Each structure stands twice: as C-alpha cells, then as structure tokens.
Amino acid sequence: MRLVLIADAYPPMKTSGAVQIRDLVSELSRQGHEVTVLLPDASLPQSWVLEPKTNNIQVLRLKALQTKDISYFSRAIGEHLLSFFMSTNLKKSPLRDMTWDGVIWYSPTIFFGSLVNKIKAHSQCPAYLIVRDIFPEWAVDMGLLSRGVIYRYFKRKERYQYEQADVIGVQTPSNQDYFTQEQKGLHGTVEVLNNWLSDPQPETSSIQIAETSLAGRRIFVYTGNIGIAQGIDILIDLADAMKEDESVGFVFVGRGSAVEQIKEKAVGFGLNNILFFDEINPNEIPSLLQQCHAGLIALDPRHKNDNIPGKFLAYMQSGLPVLGNINPGNDLEGLVKEHRVGKVISSNLLSDLKNAANEFLEEVEVDTGFKERCLNLANTQFSAKGAAEQIINALSKP
Numbered sequence: 001m002r003l004v005l006i007a008d009a010y011p012p013m014k015t016s017g018a019v020q021i022r023d024l025v026s027e028l029s030r031q032g033h034e035v036t037v038l039l040p041d042a043s044l045p046q047s048w049v050l051e052p053k054t055n056n057i058q059v060l061r062l063k064a065l066q067t068k069d070i071s072y073f074s075r076a077i078g079e080h081l082l083s084f085f086m087s088t089n090l091k092k093s094p095l096r097d098m099t100w101d102g103v104i105w106y107s108p109t110i111f112f113g114s115l116v117n118k119i120k121a122h123s124q125c126p127a128y129l130i131v132r133d134i135f136p137e138w139a140v141d142m143g144l145l146s147r148g149v150i151y152r153y154f155k156r157k158e159r160y161q162y163e164q165a166d167v168i169g170v171q172t173p174s175n176q177d178y179f180t181q182e183q184k185g186l187h188g189t190v191e192v193l194n195n196w197l198s199d200p201q202p203e204t205s206s207i208q209i210a211e212t213s214l215a216g217r218r219i220f221v222y223t224g225n226i227g228i229a230q231g232i233d234i235l236i237d238l239a240d241a242m243k244e245d246e247s248v249g250f251v252f253v254g255r256g257s258a259v260e261q262i263k264e265k266a267v268g269f270g271l272n273n274i275l276f277f278d279e280i281n282p283n284e285i286p287s288l289l290q291q292c293h294a295g296l297i298a299l300d301p302r303h304k305n306d307n308i309p310g311k312f313l314a315y316m317q318s319g320l321p322v323l324g325n326i327n328p329g330n331d332l333e334g335l336v337k338e339h340r341v342g343k344v345i346s347s348n349l350l351s352d353l354k355n356a357a358n359e360f361l362e363e364v365e366v367d368t369g370f371k372e373r374c375l376n377l378a379n380t381q382f383s384a385k386g387a388a389e390q391i392i393n394a395l396s397k398p
Contacts, residue, residue: 036060226259295323301327316382322341
C-alpha cells in the first residue's frame with residue numbers, strides 16, 4: 001500500500017512519540033509498504049523540505065508554527081493552525097498531487113483533523129487514527145483546564161478528529177469505554193492498538209553509572225518525559241524515604257516542564273542518592289538500562305483515563321522490571337501483576353510505594369525470572385510488527 005503518516009514528532013526528536021513513529025514507519029516499510037511521513041517543522045526557512053527517499057520512506061517537513069517547549073497559550077495557537085499551515089505548504093510541495101491508499105495519523109495532537117479530511121477527500125482512501133492521549137480530558141483531570149469555553153473548543157476539535165477516522169486505535173480496553181460513553185455516534189470502529197517498539201540499535205550510553213557517585217548501588221531509573229502529567233514528586237519522596245539505605249540509588253534521565261521543580265525538591269531534601277541527566281539519544285537507552293535494577297513509572301493519580309507509557313515498553317524490551325505509582329484503575333496495574341514484571345501501586349501513598357520498593361529488592365534477589373518475563377511480554381504484546389499488521393488489516397477492509 002502507498003501510505004501517508006501524519007505526526008508532530010519524528011527523529012531527530014528524541015521523545016517516545018518520535019521513536020514510536022520511527023519504529024512504525026520502519027516496520028511498515030519492512031513489510032513492503034511505501035510510506036510518506038508528513039511533519040510540521042517550525043525551524044524551516046522555506047515552505048517545505050522533502051528528504052531523500054530511503055527504504056520506501058520519504059519524509060516531507062512542512063513549515064508551521066512552533067508547538068513545543070513554549071507556553072500553553074502559544075502552543076494552543078500553534079496547534080490550532082497546524083492543519084492550515086501544513087495543508088497550505090503541502091500544496092506548494094512536489095507531493096501536492098500525490099494520492100495514497102490510506103492515511104495514518106497520531107494523536108496527540110488533536111488538530112490534524114482538517115488536514116486528514118483534505119487528504120482523504122483527495123485520495124478517496126480510509127484513515128486510521130492512533131490515539132495515545134485523550135485530550136482535553138486529561139488536562140481537566142489534572143486541573144489545568146476547566147470545563148469552560150476553551151474546553152468546549154478543544155472538545156469540538158477532538159470530536160472532529162475522531163469523525164475523520166474509519167478506525168481508531170486506543171491504548172487499553174478501558175480507553176474503549178471512553179468512546180462508548182463519551183463519543184457516541186462515530187461512524188468509525190474503535191479497537192485496542194497496543195503501544196509498540198522495534199528492536200533497538202543500541203549504542204553505548206553516555207551515562208556510565210559506575211563512574212558516578214552511585215557506583216555499586218542498586219539503581220532505580222526513570223527515563224523519558226518529566227512533566228506535570230507524570231506525577232514525579234512521589235518518586236523524589238521515595239528517594240528521600242530510602243536515603244539511609246546506601247545500597248540504593250535513583251537516576252532520572254529526560255526533559256520536561258517539571259525538571260527544575262523536582263531538581264529543586266531533591267536539593268531541598270539534601271539527597272545524595274539521586275542523579276539527574278539530560279535527555280539522551282534513544283539508542284543509548286538500552287545500554288543505560290542494562291546498568292540498572294528497576295525502571296520507575298509515575299502517573300498522576302488524578303488521571304481518569306489509562307495510559308501505557310512508552311518508557312514501560314523500553315523497560316520491558318531491556319528485560320528490566322518496573323516499580324511504579326499509577327492512577328487507580330489503570331490497566332497497567334493488572335498487566336504488571338499478571339505477567340509478574342515488577343511492582344506497581346495505585347494508592348499514591350509513599351508508605352505503600354516504599355514497601356513495594358523494599359519487597360521488590362528482596363524478590364529480585366531470589367527470583368531470576370524477571371528478565372525473561374519482561375522480554376516475553378515485550379515480544380508478544382508490544383511489537384512494531386504486530387502494530388503495523390493490525391493497522392494494515394484495518395485499512396484493507398472493504
């Protein structure tokens with residue numbers, strides 16, 4: 001099939017979303033499909049840049065407004081105009097007359113609906129929406145947004161996006177409930193599309209724990225976005241609660257809106273069992289994780305919709321069990337318990353998290369099967385191969 005995939009993150013960006021899209025595109029190409037990736041790019045001095053085609057993949061970057069690492073207001077303006085700028089500049093590009101057999105797009109953001117509508121109409125093809133973020137609902141849950149005029153505007157954009165999809169792929173079964181209860185009347189079908197990662201092409205990590213003050217300790221590591229939605233504070237509280245145990249250390253690697261806040265909190269606690277590092281190349285992550293004993297996960301307890309973080313997949317793929325504090329009712333809790341790949345709690349109580357950490361440290365000493373179970377879960381449920389096949393099957397249905 002000749003496919004077009006629309007996203008707002010792609011290498012050289014290092015976010016989990018960029019890595020996911022890269023892996024999906026590569027797998028679609030490996031399976032014999034021709035893929036065009038459409039991306040907004042605020043850094044372009046001209047309307048478009050078409051990168052050289054490799055392995056049946058071509059990337060078209062289209063001039064648009066900045067939507068990353070800026071204020072919420074500026075981001076809202078930039079995202080509101082995404083489809084307009086991308087549609088306008090697509091018409092100026094060498095691909096303006098191209099038709100496709102299917103459209104795939106990735107949310108977040110919720111603002112690609114108009115662009116998808118135009119491409120579907122021009123190509124007379126079906127579209128598959130990958131939903132990894134139910135917005136604006138999570139922003140309301142977090143207290144970042146009230147159910148006023150702005151919320152209603154976002155809800156219209158969200159609904160319009162869903163209306164363009166012939167199939168919507170959500171992360172977990174409980175996400176399907178949201179569409180059953182809150183998004184009735186859509187013509188498209190809703191199915192569970194698990195998150196995915198391809199086998200990494202590992203590089204030696206620039207972070208070598210053996211050369212730091214935490215050398216020789218059992219390491220709890222956190223990689224990825226450090227933002228408001230993650231609820232990282234409790235992990236810093238855990239480091240404080242375990243600071244007397246000189247056999248344990250904590251490493252945080254990533255970027256996000258809450259980085260400075262948690263660094264200040266760690267300094268305020270006077271912690272010497274914790275280290276912070278900037279975001280590293282995704283290919284370095286496996287090498288880093290091989291130096292650690294457990295991967296940390298945190299999701300703010302105010303979330304009402306489920307999320308399977310990309311970092312969880314990275315941990316599983318590296319055979320690294322998890323320790324986590326997540327929102328109540330999240331399907332991730334049952335997944336971890338069923339497959340015995342770590343410890344997660346949903347009480348948001350530091351005492352429970354500390355107990356879980358100590359229990360994990362005891363279990364990992366005697367249970368040698370953690371790594372094998374993690375790898376098996378990654379290979380059976382979270383492969384890019386499976387995700388690509390599922391999307392193609394959906395787009396191929398009459």
